[in-house]
Amino acid sequence: MKPVDGKALQRIRVLDLTRVRAGPTCIRQFADWGADVIKIESPESMEVSDGWGGMRDGPDFQNLHRNKRSLTINLKDPKGKAIFYRLVEKADVVVENFRPDVKFRLNIDYETLSKINPRIVYASISGFGQDGPYAKRPGFDHIVQGMGGLMSITGDPAHGPMRTGIAVADTGSGLYCALAIMTALFEREDSGKGQWVQVSLLQTMIAMLDFQAARWLMLNEIPSQPGNNHPTSIPTGVYPTADGHINIAAGEQAMFLRLCNAIGRPDLIEVENFSTEENRSIHRNELNHVLSDITRRRKSSEWLSIMEKGHVAAGPIYRVNEMFDDAQIKHLKMAAPVDHKRIGKIKLVAQPFSMSRTPCEIRTAAPDRGENTVEILTSLDYSDREIEALRQEGVI
Template sequence: MQTEAAFPATAQREGPLKRFRVLDLTRVRAGPTCIRQFADWGADVIKIESPDHMEVSDGWGGLRDGPDFQNLHRNKRSLTLNLKDPKGREIFLELVKQADVVAENFRPDVKFRLGIDYETLKAVNPRIVYASISGFGQDGPYAKRPGFDHIVQGMGGLMSITGDPSHGPMRTGIAVADTGAGLYCAMAIMTALLEREESGQGQWVQVSLLQAMIAMCDFQAARWLFLKEIPGQPGNNHPTSIPTGVYPTADGYINIAAGEQAMFRRLCTALEVPELMEREPYSTEQGRSDNRVALNAELSALTRQRSTADWMVRMEECHVAAGPINRMNEVFADAQVQHLGIATPVKHKRIGPVEVVGQPFMMSRTPSQVRSAAPDRGEDTEEILRELNYSAGQIAALREQGVL
């Protein structure tokens, strides 16, 4: 394992993962989502990018200073390296000797053509944990297909259970397959690093967007596997627990979740219709589920009579699970969101102070840090090569030769 002393102290890296070095070959979203988990918790993450002259983007074009790129790539150093050049590959292998993790989301065949596949790197560093994210898996009939979030949302079943059935299949408003695959991959790498503490050996971990998407369908997928039920599109209703969904108010909408008997009783109290709890067919959970359209119509007629804010006061008084449906500006103006501090400040050298989305979990002794904005392409190339004992003259020569 690389020692802390061998790592640079740039931007005061701290955190529970500061002893690890990660070589980041990922691009677009799923891979960077994974590596962000290491960068925020203190790992020395080196983002390896193609030199400018190769005219290969990270999938972002000219949006490097935009919110998406900055949100994904904070806390990293950037090294430009032409991996198609033998000298570039040689530098990469030197870095591998000192690294704990290599992560990539190329098409499955690319790493073999570049000579940076797991077996090759294992020969250089048997302790390396090598992580691969793909659209559909490293092998199999779909392995060479390009993997895009939108496509996988459909293939993994999510779009068939999202939205109103009268409008056909519906994708979600976020890249849920990409994000899920990235987070599962981060968990897989962490698991491999923990196992390495016993075995002393690294291993190859593999995650696909398709597997992640199916896993995130969770209970809906289990309904088919266990009961052979094909879930449909429930719209804003919960598939099984009614009433759970969106209800109109005098000035907008509110979410209510009151499918369980005690919660439905409290909802009837909040709405000042206690008799509704005893009226057939609404007295049982199954009766409410079977008659959801009629029940929702009655509830909607009641919720329309007051504003969202008024209903939130009333629901809280009666201990009913409910919440407003916020636009993004309202999300970050919310008192609880501000208390949690998930909007995290960072200073960008060109745009100045900005905010990014922080980590969604906290630790009492070793918190995450957003230390630095996303680096410019190759911003840290010279620093990283000096750590490998390259001289200024050697670095200049490598630049001249198009390696950097």
């Protein structure tokens, strides 16, 4: 089936066994681009839910699980497993983030499912990997931020290690997993075969350290906490103003010269301690003190206007409400509207990339648990009587 405008991934069917954040972040990359995503949940009779304690209509759940259909199955019941296997026959992707041993106990591991459908791409997200000495440990974003080195390079040294304000290991793992699945689907076009994709929060966190990790691997340099300073490019950081703070990034030589001219201090480039990028890095505290004394004299809006006219990289430091009120962010349409049957019109976070012919679309709010069970089972040729019997037995 050829994709039509607006649904780039409509040919793809994804079976979503994920919970919490990393897995749903991965799945969202498929759902928003038109894939048929079936979120598989436990029946209410099992008293197990991904609704996060009754917060299914809350912003987090709605933002993660939009554009999906929901099917309830008891995967511990042979009849429930039979339903799942029938779905696998026509699916392209299965994604799970159980503890590494759970899928084998349930007989829904890659080896088992690949015998049903050799083209299936099976993705597993874990905290520390599918095997190895830490494989059975519970994996949480906060723990991995520490183990993966991020907390040691985040925050001010005077206050000790600091986690980031977002679940960066979870979100990064979901995005890496989506990329890995896309890669496997692309390779399948040549081989005709699926494969098992594995992503862990710990590996993701290390990969996301990027140049900071490479500094150790190549130079044996241990990065430290730079606070609001850039690790190597000075001056780059947060500077006080008469009514708040702004960001300035002027580490490169030509940019620093423009900054000096913009703030009315062209003489600073002649100061030996500030004359080169290397000297500014060494004498960062001295330079930041000089700049801060100057930036405190005007309001943030005045400095931002001056910096823009002087072609100096600078920007405001927004709270979230202020960020969404910015003209450029409104232009980029990062708040995407959708209708929710109980709440009414809501807005969710839009995708950060666009395509000219097949844009993404937030079509539906997150489904209620089991909202599409009858619809999906009917498509698998279950009769109304069979569906009701399955419900009575607690299979669905």
